[in-house]
Amino acid sequence: MDRANILSGAAFRTATHAALAVVAAFSLTGFVSFSYLRATLDATLAQQVRTDEIMLHDIYDAGGKTDLVQAISEINNPLSQTPRVIGVFDTDGIKLAGNIDNLPPLGTSRRIELTTTDHHAKSSSYYLNSTRFADVTLVLGQDLALTDMAEKSFLWVLLGAGVVLTVAILAIGYTASRSSLVKLTRLERTLDLVSQGQTDARVPVKGMDQIDRIADRVNAHLERLSSLMLSTRTTAAAIAHDLRTPLSRAFLSLQEAQSRLEKGQDPRAAIEAADGELTGLGRIFDAILRIARIGAETGRHDFSDVDLVPILADLTETFAPIAEENGQSLTLIPGPAAAPISGDSRMLRQMLVNLIQNALTHCPKGAAVTLAVKAEATATSVEVADAGLGIPEAERARVFDPFFRLDRNRTTPGSGLGLALVKAIADRHGATVNLSDNEPGLKVTTRFPGNVRLVKNVSSASDGGKLAGLG
Numbered sequence: 001m002d003r004a005n006i007l008s009g010a011a012f013r014t015a016t017h018a019a020l021a022v023v024a025a026f027s028l029t030g031f032v033s034f035s036y037l038r039a040t041l042d043a044t045l046a047q048q049v050r051t052d053e054i055m056l057h058d059i060y061d062a063g064g065k066t067d068l069v070q071a072i073s074e075i076n077n078p079l080s081q082t083p084r085v086i087g088v089f090d091t092d093g094i095k096l097a098g099n100i101d102n103l104p105p106l107g108t109s110r111r112i113e114l115t116t117t118d119h120h121a122k123s124s125s126y127y128l129n130s131t132r133f134a135d136v137t138l139v140l141g142q143d144l145a146l147t148d149m150a151e152k153s154f155l156w157v158l159l160g161a162g163v164v165l166t167v168a169i170l171a172i173g174y175t176a177s178r179s180s181l182v183k184l185t186r187l188e189r190t191l192d193l194v195s196q197g198q199t200d201a202r203v204p205v206k207g208m209d210q211i212d213r214i215a216d217r218v219n220a221h222l223e224r225l226s227s228l229m230l231s232t233r234t235t236a237a238a239i240a241h242d243l244r245t246p247l248s249r250a251f252l253s254l255q256e257a258q259s260r261l262e263k264g265q266d267p268r269a270a271i272e273a274a275d276g277e278l279t280g281l282g283r284i285f286d287a288i289l290r291i292a293r294i295g296a297e298t299g300r301h302d303f304s305d306v307d308l309v310p311i312l313a314d315l316t317e318t319f320a321p322i323a324e325e326n327g328q329s330l331t332l333i334p335g336p337a338a339a340p341i342s343g344d345s346r347m348l349r350q351m352l353v354n355l356i357q358n359a360l361t362h363c364p365k366g367a368a369v370t371l372a373v374k375a376e377a378t379a380t381s382v383e384v385a386d387a388g389l390g391i392p393e394a395e396r397a398r399v400f401d402p403f404f405r406l407d408r409n410r411t412t413p414g415s416g417l418g419l420a421l422v423k424a425i426a427d428r429h430g431a432t433v434n435l436s437d438n439e440p441g442l443k444v445t446t447r448f449p450g451n452v453r454l455v456k457n458v459s460s461a462s463d464g465g466k467l468a469g470l471g
Helices: 003-007 010-075 145-195 210-262 268-296 308-325 345-361 418-428
Strands: 084-090 095-098 110-115 123-132 136-143 304-307 329-332 340-343 368-375 379-386 432-437 442-449
Touching (some): 010 095, 304 345, 308 329, 418 432
Antiparallel strands (some): 123 136, 379 442
């Protein structure tokens, strides 16, 4: 795995920034804490020195210089294990008693490097305080060894905590960046496989972080793409299969016409047959282009308020005589006075024409076909129900595929594009088409959810063009 990509990942870069912020915060906190610790320790030492100074001052006040020198000599016992500085000097700076030879510079309390003369004789750091009495100068100090050790321990603890925390943050960032890179690599490989033709490849999704959510959406789009590609291949194969027969018949009719011409016979019947086959092919190609065009359209800027009730009434009046000639009946069940929706009136009329023609074409004589409109608070539905043979439940999802026809319907006229066009128009309007058992027969329910327009005085939207249904 390329570590450069891991280190350049957003998670690791964020962790690096966080680590720098932690280092800065620890540095500032450490400085403030160390200063506070030193001030506290210095105050403790100053209190100890002050206590000794008060005791010796009382001795000086009571017995003078002689008692003070004697007390300091006793305090500076070579057997004493107390690491301290003590000394008394006369006005000329000459040592009278104590464990230091020279009088340090007078002034306020300070840290200073001194060498004592007792068995502790060594150069060491001391917290020192010099005080002038009437005829002597008293010097007292405490060894800073323990204080320095405490300060160093504090600094090492602070440094160790900072290093551990910084390393932990960087390790977390590295792990998170590595995990993200692994997921992105899987996403990249999956897209590469899809580009190479493996349309069934999917991105593994094992969690639900931001990358996993994107991967989940990519999988959904890949599923849609795979479905579209399969549909395209199926449609192309169906076109090639279903158009071969009419093309062959048209070719044979033209050959027949040519043969009749050579024999001096009238070729018009054969030419008319070829013309009929080619005209049918033209209608099929028009339907295919119409379905593709509807599927490619986006937005609803060209939609208007369309009332479905007058459209169904007009279509009932148009197709009722045709149904009667076939020994069937077509009835519009009374419903709401108006059922306005937002849509394209020409597409909606074409969709309803296809549904009615599909019902009349595939129903036997004596069958009844009913139309109904149902208006709800949030949806409008159109039902086309017949009392024919119906469609087996296992086949209902496939009838919307272009060129799909039930085996029993292959002897009847049609191209298998009618319901495909219905589905395309329904999708364009955000509607759903549901096939259910009418007991007996088939019920097709087209529901327009959330598409209701509560308007008054909606006029019937119609067009003057002649609409041809597709079986």
